[in-house]
Amino acid sequence: MQLAYYPGCTLHASSSLYDIQTKKVFKQIGIDLKEIEDWNCCGATSASKTDEFLAIALPARNLGIADATGLQEMLIPCSSCYSRTLVSQKRLAEDKELKNRINGELSRKVEGRIKISSIVEVLAGKAKSGEIASKVTRKLEGLTPACYYGCLLTRFPTDLSVPDDVENPQGMETVCTALGAKPIEWGYKTDCCGASASVNDTDQALVLMYRIFKDAIARGANCFVTTCPMCQLNVDAYQSRVYERYGLGKGMPVYFITELLGIAMGMSPAELQIDRHFVDAVGLLKELKLV
């Protein structure tokens, strides 16, 4: 199986570990990822907050490049890039005039054929078919993750069909269960971490993250698992500040879904670069005798 692949800026920068993990893990489950050529930044939330045209035009250039590959489906691990690309594709399909205006500037024009998929969608599909369980060489026993989706996997600023339950998604739980972990039921799985507010409105972001931590702790999670690099960075890098401010006790590691997949399929923390976390993420794995 071959998928087009759009990593986005963060996966080539501070979250490059996620890019490396995604490529390794997908290869192991038999999916060949073809990174699209010469992609640009999708604009993330900044484009939609500052310029309505660029918010659609920036992802459009990537859609044109993706359509030109002839592949059927494109994987986008970053939730923000995934959301912006899907929204742009929909808008271009509805607004011929805008599509023509943008295509006029592109050498590879948007046709709108390629299916944009999130990493949860693709992995959940493989979990349901049993393909993931068949590759597990060490079950993640003892891990009770809080599956944290964040905002952008199930909520969009336009009417789009979502391949999971909008208020109580189960895709990540399906994957975690296939890996032998016991994900907890909890009420804040799609609550906002604040995203860029962690930098530009810090107190607000700390409040938002506090609500998320509080529920996960109360429900017995011993770790978080997420698919969004922004959520991962926030919940990991700002964890100690939130815990300190609100007196929450000992912290817990924040894994990328690809890290749990990699470990369960026999890869080492070193090759998955799990040492690149703010809150130590290898200790728990050692404690549970998983590595």
Add this chain to the structure above:
Amino acid sequence: MPSSVCEFKPEVAKSFAREVMERSGQNILSCYQCRRCAAGCPVGDETGVTPDRLIRMVLLGEKEEALSNLLVWKCVACYTCGTRCPNTIQTARITETLKQMSKEAHLAPLMPKIASFHTAFMASTGSGGRVSELQFMRMYEMDTLKDEFKRGGFKAVMDELKGQADLGLTMWKKKRMHFGSEKVKGISEVKNLYKKSKERPSGR
């Protein structure tokens, strides 16, 4: 903090509401104030203005208050309001539009750090085609320090610098700091799109 009573300003209401609806793509006339949005807004407590109230302000022509309130700036675009609205009004799209209209009206952003952040991000994207984290954070800090100084003098500047230095140092220690910058070969296409965004009034 706005008063609890909205004032109807008929001379402004129709044209203002029309512009906001057209640019945001949202039909706010269908809002019947059920407040499902307000119940789910994660920043509602801190802003004192919830999505339903913002819509009311726009409909009644409270232009100044609509362009300059905390919700417009603190909205995190979580899309909870729009997902739950029985009339599918995406208020996050309205706060985006109002941010842009506020800038066009040359109003000082209520939360300058937020404005600087997004401006710096877009500048970095426009220069190389992909965001260079160090370049963008540097541009953001240059702007922010100026505002912090105006707001709270040297102490505010030092607090901001310390906060960012702490984060930077931790990122470097945990091997998450990225020093490179990647250039897109087709950067002229990106730059042409940036140029095109300025063609119509307010980048439409």
